[in-house]
Amino acid sequence: MVGIILASHGNFAEGIFQSASMIFGEQKNVKTVTLMPNEGPDDVKAKMKKAIASLDDQEEVLFLVDLWGGTPFNQVNSLFEEHKDKWAIVAGMNLPMLIEAYASRLSMNTAREIAAHILAMAKEGIKIRPEALETEKTAAAAPVRQSNTGAPGKFKYVLARIDSRLLHGQVATSWTKTTQPTRIIVVSDTVARDELRKKLIQQAAPPGVKAHVVPVDQMIKLAKDDQHFGGQRALLLFENPQDALRAVEGGVPLKTINVGSMAHSPGKVQPNKVLAFSQDDIDAFVKLKKAGLTFDVRKVPNDSKGDLDEIIKKAQEELNRVRQS
Incomplete structure (x- = not known):
């Protein structure tokens, strides 16, 4: 199973991990890495290496980070080059993204495959009320599941x-x-x-x-x-x-x-x-x-x-x- 590491500034990674566990159930091969106010890049890198080493498979790893260009992202990225054929990094971590990643592990076997798949759900999970504030372009970009309403047959x-x-x-x-x-x-x-x-x-x-x-x-x-x-x-x-x-x-x-x-x-x-x-x-x-x-x-x-x-x-x-x- 693809390993997942959640990385963030502060306790965001731990909080979103807890929220996803409440909704989707407890998950194996998922670790969190946090950058606390009194820590620096080297601290994060050490935590990242420890988290990677604790996974069952260090070859297929998906990193979900809070912010592109932030310290957690930069430290993952510094390790990425040697594993770029297997690993994948996705920034802008949100709860729909993480839940979709959990679900995708049931049928997908590579980090890169899951990374490509979860982007749509991460974007689709962002909605606005009142709905009129959404631009026509944003509304049109949301994928619509086709239905067969009107076809003969029962549920x-x-x-x-x-x-x-x-x-x-x-x-x-x-x-x-x-x-x-x-x-x-x-x-x-x-x-x-x-x-x-x-x-x-x-x-x-x-x-x-x-x-x-x-x-x-x-x-x-x-x-x-x-x-x-x-x-x-x-x-x-x-x-x-x-x-x-x-x-x-x-x-x-x-x-x-x-x-x-x-x-x-x-x-x-x-x-x-x-x-x-x-x-x-x-x-x-x-x-x-x-x-x-x-x-x-x-x-x-x-x-x-x-x-x-x-x-x-x-x-x-x-x-x-x-x-x-």
Whole structure:
């Protein structure tokens, strides 16, 4: 796997590393190098050499630096000449760039290939509100993912996820990269009635993907439409298992549901860090399982899968103890 070194003035490299880990999951073969106020070029070069030596493969290394011409860049560049056929340096490091680099390592084997690929996402991740401030040239330069709206056929469901946070960073980046949807559909009666939440969700959609908010009954109708969605890859987001159950019972043809996050609230127990259950939640999952669905318990694609049966068993035991106390 291509090694990645993040280099910056101050703690920026460490901060962006932490942010990307929260969104995409923990990564191997990634190191940070920082230039602190009391340090000079030689200090940075020594840190850089140490970071390179700690990578599994010192031949394929991608350097993401904060500023072209700054000290971190200059010290990488001073080492670059002997490795210019393999190494690559990209300046202007931002979070979309780093997440795209992580995702690209899953399918690309060279630093130079990844460097060329991540530039578009780094630029595409820079947006402005109000949108009118963007020049026509900037707007036209953003790549648009082609869709087949109007082609005969139904949706292909690339992911169905239960997540009380709905469309957030982990979904908009890591899951979108993994599943490649053309549409993200939030399926919720509650959110469909909330114009502000609907607008925020639509604005949070990653570049090239359309986001929609529909009530459960509308999703059931869309799932049965065999004329308008051929070629469309749908990522469905549910706030809770009850909405997912209604959709499945209504005819939305799901086979697996990813369980990512269920927030704690009064009356719920929390058997692990990210999932909280009421009795109604547990009953809904039991019905989904009886309907033939399987469950993929992960926050992000890189996480190991949890055992929902075991998690629910613990939740039921805790609920029973609460009732008896």
